[in-house]
Amino acid sequence: MARILVTGGAGFIGSNFVHFVLSRTPHTIVVLDKLTYAGNRESLTGLPEERFQLVVGDICDAALVDALVADSDIVVHYAAESHNDNSLHDPSPFVETNLIGTYTMLEAVRKHGKRFHHISTDEVYGDLDLNDPVRFNESTPYNPSSPYSSTKAGSDLLVRAWVRSFDVQATISNCSNNYGPFQHVEKFIPRQITNILAGQRPKLYGTGENVRDWIHADDHSSAVLTILEKGTIGETYLIGANGEKNNKSVIEMILRLMGHDETEYDHVNDRPGHDLRYAIDSTRLHEELGWEPAYTSFEDGLLATIDWYRAHPLWWQRDKAATEARYTELGR
Numbered sequence: 633m634a635r636i637l638v639t640g641g642a643g644f645i646g647s648n649f650v651h652f653v654l655s656r657t658p659h660t661i662v663v664l665d666k667l668t669y670a671g672n673r674e675s676l677t678g679l680p681e682e683r684f685q686l687v688v689g690d691i692c693d694a695a696l697v698d699a700l701v702a703d704s705d706i707v708v709h710y711a712a713e714s715h716n717d718n719s720l721h722d723p724s725p726f727v728e729t730n731l732i733g734t735y736t737m738l739e740a741v742r743k744h745g746k747r748f749h750h751i752s753t754d755e756v757y758g759d760l761d762l763n764d765p766v767r768f769n770e771s772t773p774y775n776p777s778s779p780y781s782s783t784k785a786g787s788d789l790l791v792r793a794w795v796r797s798f799d800v801q802a803t804i805s806n807c808s809n810n811y812g813p814f815q816h817v818e819k820f821i822p823r824q825i826t827n828i829l830a831g832q833r834p835k836l837y838g839t840g841e842n843v844r845d846w847i848h849a850d851d852h853s854s855a856v857l858t859i860l861e862k863g864t865i866g867e868t869y870l871i872g873a874n875g876e877k878n879n880k881s882v883i884e885m886i887l888r889l890m891g892h893d894e895t896e897y898d899h900v901n902d903r904p905g906h907d908l909r910y911a912i913d914s915t916r917l918h919e920e921l922g923w924e925p926a927y928t929s930f931e932d933g934l935l936a937t938i939d940w941y942r943a944h945p946l947w948w949q950r951d952k953a954a955t956e957a958r959y960t961e962l963g964r
Contacts, residue, residue: 640711840880872912
């Protein structure tokens with residue numbers, strides 16, 4: 633049994649990890665979260681009080697981080713500014729959180745000799761051509777294209793440097809696009825689902841040919857837990873579930889699964905610098921650590937996600953109007 637500090641544990645992917653670990657292991661968890669717009673206390677309701685604690689605070693607060701790390705066995709670092717559109721509007725929070733915040737975490741785990749796992753994204757590798765059979769792997773050079781992905785690339789490099797220079801006991805994972813419960817309505821899949829639930833038409837950037845490699849958040853969580861248990865210190869693992877779909881096919885699948893005609897959506901202005909394609913080769917994770925995803929069908933995972941948003945309107949309705957107003961201003 634371990635005491636795990638999870639940064640960003642009230643956000644989308646972090647909260648799914650907290651639920652996953654508490655439901656499947658005897659570990660206790662302390663969440664450190666700033667509760668920005670992307671964090672939600674309600675994503676952590678119903679958890680066992682004797683094994684869970686939420687601390688509201690900033691990962692750039694060195695004194696707070698030091699105290700929490702000292703009292704933990706393992707640190708799993710999810711906290712990040714993560715929305716590409718927001719990074720194009722104002723990059724400064726991304727530099728502060730993703731770079732200074734990660735540095736602060738690394739100095740604390742270095743001081744106290746704690747195990748550290750850093751959560752990152754496939755977006756650090758840039759993008760691939762639509763018809764290119766190649767996928768990202770652990771040797772792919774970094775080629776970020778936005779303020780978000782460049783700051784995540786920088787945070788990855790900080791972790792690697794602290795492992796090599798200071799023997800920090802760290803691993804890194806770069807994951808493909810997540811979907812599932814507790815995801816903010818600004819993101820692609822929940823935006824379309826909640827548009828339909830709210831009686832609005834879904835919105836598709838440009839022609840919708842951009843490809844993402846989708847993975848359910850539960851599968852991401854199980855992969856991270858596997859890396860914590862079996863991963864080699866200093867190594868990077870790519871997490872994916874062979875879920876390549878272009879945005880057009882995803883929006884049409886959502887409409888079909890929700891009982892609507894597949895053509896009932898609007899095209900909106902494309903995002904500047906919109907990456908064409910992401911695709912993950914997770915062979916190393918499968919062969920070296922024996923990990924396999926539970927959701928082998930994207931449609932099954934998407935249907936479960938639709939059911940969750942349909943069953944939890946109070947969770948997403950608080951942010952919906954403001955999110956759509958912001959997109960309207962951007963023409964998207």
